[in-house]
Amino acid sequence: MKLAAFAAASLLSLAAAAAEPSGSAQPERGLAAGEAKSKGGQAAAAAQATAVIPVKGMHCGGCVGHVTEAVKKLEGVRSVDTDLDKAQATVVYDAAKVKPEQIVAAIASTGYEPGTPVLKK
Numbered sequence: 091m092k093l094a095a096f097a098a099a100s101l102l103s104l105a106a107a108a109a110e111p112s113g114s115a116q117p118e119r120g121l122a123a124g125e126a127k128s129k130g131g132q133a134a135a136a137a138q139a140t141a142v143i144p145v146k147g148m149h150c151g152g153c154v155g156h157v158t159e160a161v162k163k164l165e166g167v168r169s170v171d172t173d174l175d176k177a178q179a180t181v182v183y184d185a186a187k188v189k190p191e192q193i194v195a196a197i198a199s200t201g202y203e204p205g206t207p208v209l210k211k
């Protein structure tokens with residue numbers, strides 16, 4: 091009984107540590123990221139980038155859906171906001187996993203016309 095409770099408590103604290111990798115429970119991991127970025131704990135966010143890509147040829151919600159789905163399939167893409175009125179797709183992605191050129195290619199593969207990506211900071 092006591093052992094089981096102890097094991098459960100250990101699992102809980104392990105889960106808590108895993109949920110917060112930037113926390114003090116994992117100083118070794120936080121250190122490397124902190125050295126690289128000089129503001130520790132944001133290693134995951136460090137590679138995040140946003141690109142706004144003009145898309146010509148969309149004329150309805152179906153078009154928006156095609157573009158959005160094609161971009162979402164790419165590994166490393168975190169979110170896609172395709173705007174019909176502005177004729178552009180705003181893509182948040184992991185720059186370590188996917189390049190803007192690949193996003194452009196995915197849009198082109200749907201039959202619409204992607205323009206030059208504008209990177210946001």
Ligand SMILES: [Cu+2]
Pocket residue numbers: 148149150151152153154
């Ligand atoms: Cu359409």
